Amino acid sequence: MADEQQNLLDERALAEATSDPGARIEALRREIEHHTYLYYAQDAPEISDGAFDSLMHELRELEAAHPVFYDAASPTQRVGGFVGEQFAPVRHARRMYSLDNAMDLSELDAWIERVTEAFGRMVPVVCELKIDGSSIALTYDDGRLVRAATRGDGTTGEDVTANMRAVKDVPLRLRPGTSSGLTNAAAPVELRGEVYLPKSSFEALNEAAVANGKQAFANPRNAAAGSLRQKDASITAGRDLSTFIYAVADERALSVSGQWELLQWLREAGFHVNPDVERCDTVAAVHAFCEQAILRRESLPYEIDGVVVKVDSFLQQESMGYTARAPRWAIAFKFPPEEKTTLLRDITVQVGRTGKLTPVAEMDPVVVAGSTVARATLHNVDEVQRKDVRMGDTVIVRKAGDVIPEVLGPVLALRPADAAVWQMPERCPSCNSPVIREDGEVDYRCISIDCPAQALERLLHWASRGALDIDGMGEEIVSRLVESGRVSDVADYYTLDETELALLDMGRVNKDGEPIRLGETVAKKLVAAIDVSRTRPFARALFGLGIRHVGKTIAELLASTYPTIEALMVASEDDLAAIDGIGPKIARTVYLFLRTPDNVVVIERLRERGVSLEDCALEVGEELPQTLAGLTFVLTGSLVESGMTRDEAGAGLKARGAKVSGSVSKKTSFVVAGEAAGSKYDKAVELGVPVLDEAALLRILEIGEVPAEA
Ligand code: AMP
Numbered sequence: 233m234a235d236e237q238q239n240l241l242d243e244r245a246l247a248e249a250t251s252d253p254g255a256r257i258e259a260l261r262r263e264i265e266h267h268t269y270l271y272y273a274q275d276a277p278e279i280s281d282g283a284f285d286s287l288m289h290e291l292r293e294l295e296a297a298h299p300v301f302y303d304a305a306s307p308t309q310r311v312g313g314f315v316g317e318q319f320a321p322v323r324h325a326r327r328m329y330s331l332d333n334a335m336d337l338s339e340l341d342a343w344i345e346r347v348t349e350a351f352g353r354m355v356p357v358v359c360e361l362k363i364d365g366s367s368i369a370l371t372y373d374d375g376r377l378v379r380a381a382t383r384g385d386g387t388t389g390e391d392v393t394a395n396m397r398a399v400k401d402v403p404l405r406l407r408p409g410t411s412s413g414l415t416n417a418a419a420p421v422e423l424r425g426e427v428y429l430p431k432s433s434f435e436a437l438n439e440a441a442v443a444n445g446k447q448a449f450a451n452p453r454n455a456a457a458g459s460l461r462q463k464d465a466s467i468t469a470g471r472d473l474s475t476f477i478y479a480v481a482d483e484r485a486l487s488v489s490g491q492w493e494l495l496q497w498l499r500e501a502g503f504h505v506n507p508d509v510e511r512c513d514t515v516a517a518v519h520a521f522c523e524q525a526i527l528r529r530e531s532l533p534y535e536i537d538g539v540v541v542k543v544d545s546f547l548q549q550e551s552m553g554y555t556a557r558a559p560r561w562a563i564a565f566k567f568p569p570e571e572k573t574t575l576l577r578d579i580t581v582q583v584g585r586t587g588k589l590t591p592v593a594e595m596d597p598v599v600v601a602g603s604t605v606a607r608a609t610l611h612n613v614d615e616v617q618r619k620d621v622r623m624g625d626t627v628i629v630r631k632a633g634d635v636i637p638e639v640l641g642p643v644l645a646l647r648p649a650d651a652a653v654w655q656m657p658e659r660c661p662s663c664n665s666p667v668i669r670e671d672g673e674v675d676y677r678c679i680s681i682d683c684p685a686q687a688l689e690r691l692l693h694w695a696s697r698g699a700l701d702i703d704g705m706g707e708e709i710v711s712r713l714v715e716s717g718r719v720s721d722v723a724d725y726y727t728l729d730e731t732e733l734a735l736l737d738m739g740r741v742n743k744d745g746e747p748i749r750l751g752e753t754v755a756k757k758l759v760a761a762i763d764v765s766r767t768r769p770f771a772r773a774l775f776g777l778g779i780r781h782v783g784k785t786i787a788e789l790l791a792s793t794y795p796t797i798e799a800l801m802v803a804s805e806d807d808l809a810a811i812d813g814i815g816p817k818i819a820r821t822v823y824l825f826l827r828t829p830d831n832v833v834v835i836e837r838l839r840e841r842g843v844s845l846e847d848c849a850l851e852v853g854e855e856l857p858q859t860l861a862g863l864t865f866v867l868t869g870s871l872v873e874s875g876m877t878r879d880e881a882g883a884g885l886k887a888r889g890a891k892v893s894g895s896v897s898k899k900t901s902f903v904v905a906g907e908a909a910g911s912k913y914d915k916a917v918e919l920g921v922p923v924l925d926e927a928a929l930l931r932i933l934e935i936g937e938v939p940a941e942a
Contacts (some may be wrong), residue, residue, distance in 0.1 A: 365428025842879025
């Protein structure tokens with residue numbers, strides 16, 4: 233301590249002596265960088281926190297007094313401010329690859345064998361810990377940190393420079409003298425590694441999140457990525473993120489010959505390099521490293537999920553090359569699954585999007601293999617009974633790396649006396665309809681078309697290519713329609729209008745904080761697409777209904793035997809089973825589907841809204857001749873003679889290229905007036921627009937053109 237103070241005094245004296253603030257500022261920056269490096273990267277501080285703060289304080293004051301010496305790379309500039317709305321995309325000059333996995337030592341040996349075969353002998357490899365964090369790429373230009381980017385999809389990541397500057401062990405400048413390791417000191421160099429959150433910070437962060445009623449991060453990887461993607465870099469600064477740097481984007485940028493030398497250079501340049509690394513020449517040494525890592529894992533202050541083994545020599549790496557997703561010259565040895573025990577509080581039932589009921593274990597949260605597990609699927613009732621897990625049991629859970637958590641079974645000795653065997657509920661937990669289990673099937677299902685849990689999938693299926701093909705009706709829009717309560721079954725699509733769709737709240741806000749809406753252009757296209765879908769062949773609507781087992785081919789078989797929905801609805805189970813290609817199982821699901829009252833209601837509403845539920849002899853993708861193109865019709869009153877709805881009639885007109893509008897103007901070609909026509913009829917007369925009766929309309933639909941007398 234006395235020495236430290238003496239040093240500081242010496243430096244102050246020096247400053248006074250030189251009275252050159254620029255030089256003093258630079259000397260202070262170097263000194264602070266050096267101590268930051270010792271503290272964060274080497275874990276070997278040489279001066280006390282107080283002394284360090286004192287150096288920082290002097291630097292801040294000098295910089296404030298002499299703004300001409302401002303430098304973004306100064307240690308005083310580390311904590312940035314607000315990053316802005318979004319993180320700009322960054323295209324990686326060289327792709328950021330993933331790693332292939334070896335799930336056990338024998339798979340690791342198989343990889344070593346491949347490498348050995350490629351070179352005719354075992355070549356040196358470097359073993360490193362696989363840090364469970366988030367990939368990061370740091371670019372230095374002229375020795376200064378100019379950009380930090382996430383991996384993203386490997387090709388394009390996000391610019392997180394401001395946030396990474398707040399991570400204390402990231403050097404803002406390379407250490408002096410290290411640029412001699414660069415092959416071209418004038419060119420930028422990109423270094424890569426992992427940004428992670430120490431275990432203690434991960435736990436503290438999650439405790440705070442839970443205390444504030446927020447969702448906890450599932451694992452340190454997500455926590456690291458989440459902390460990095462903060463709009464306010466000072467929040468990132470407060471998160472205690474750290475890095476381990478272990479790669480260079482383009483090895484030609486450095487005058488080092490391999491991974492081992494690269495790690496040495498990175499250390500000298502000021503990066504935090506993981507100390508647990510080893511260069512191995514034998515399979516036995518690699519195994520020993522992996523086994524050691526498994527033993528050390530628990531006591532390390534950060535989470536690791538394996539060991540990465542890399543061919544050392546860059547030349548040899550290059551000759552092995554890459555697959556589409558990962559280098560061939562490296563492998564990630566994943567740790568064996570970890571098991572923990574926890575309390576099974578409840579077994580809930582999740583309704584899948586196709587109506588399948590899945591029992592789910594709800595457990596007291598427990599950290600298994602680096603991530604928090606609180607739920608796990610139990611797959612089906614047989615599985616629950618086979619494993620004999622019951623509510624109140626202490627269960628063993630396991631998780632291997634990124635693999636989904638699994639309940640292995642109960643600890644019987646700890647079972648409460650009153651723990652009852654679990655049964656599947658008789659009614660759907662989402663819609664309360666009775667659930668069914670077909671003979672020979674493991675799964676129970678809810679077959680109600682009105683079940684909200686299934687609504688989204690059914691709606692998307694109806695709009696999908698092979699079904700009614702409503703162009704533009706994708707997951708985002710459909711989710712919003714469902715969430716807003718506006719659409720809950722497929723018939724609701726046909727009640728949407730342009731104005732309403734244009735105003736649909738997309739659940740996001742623009743930079744002024746106003747809700748983003750769907751907008752007129754998209755709304756218009758969607759309404760047109762919905763209209764077109766009314767006239768698709770019956771088989772496609774049948775497929776679109778999402779009846780279990782009814783794929784496109786079965787739908788076509790059904791439609792060719794029963795060309796209208798009415799005919800199909802009165803067919804008995806035996807009638808259906810008699811169709812060539814349709815067995816009793818399919819016959820039963822179709823029969824049951826068409827007898828479920830909720831489904832009948834939806835079918836009825838589809839028909840009312842003009843969806844063709846019969847075969848109009850149109851082949852998939854085939855269009856009727858557009859004989860009515862250029863004409864605009866307005867329909868008013870009811871079509872009593874034919875019993876058609878206006879939507880149905882409209883669909884028929886549109887199928888031949890006509891436009892159908894809701895209001896009469898001078899541009900209207902014809903107004904079709906049914907019984908009790910109202911103001912639209914009056915308007916037509918007023919504007920001199922020709923008025924047709926229902927008979928004329930039927931004739932148009934029949935012959936596909938406007939008869940001469942009209
Ligand atoms: P995965 O995401 O499971 O395919 O694993 C690949 C990722 O592991 C890489 O993208 C890195 O972010 C990460 N990783 C962690 N530690 C290392 C290491 N020592 N060497 C290479 N990659 C690592």
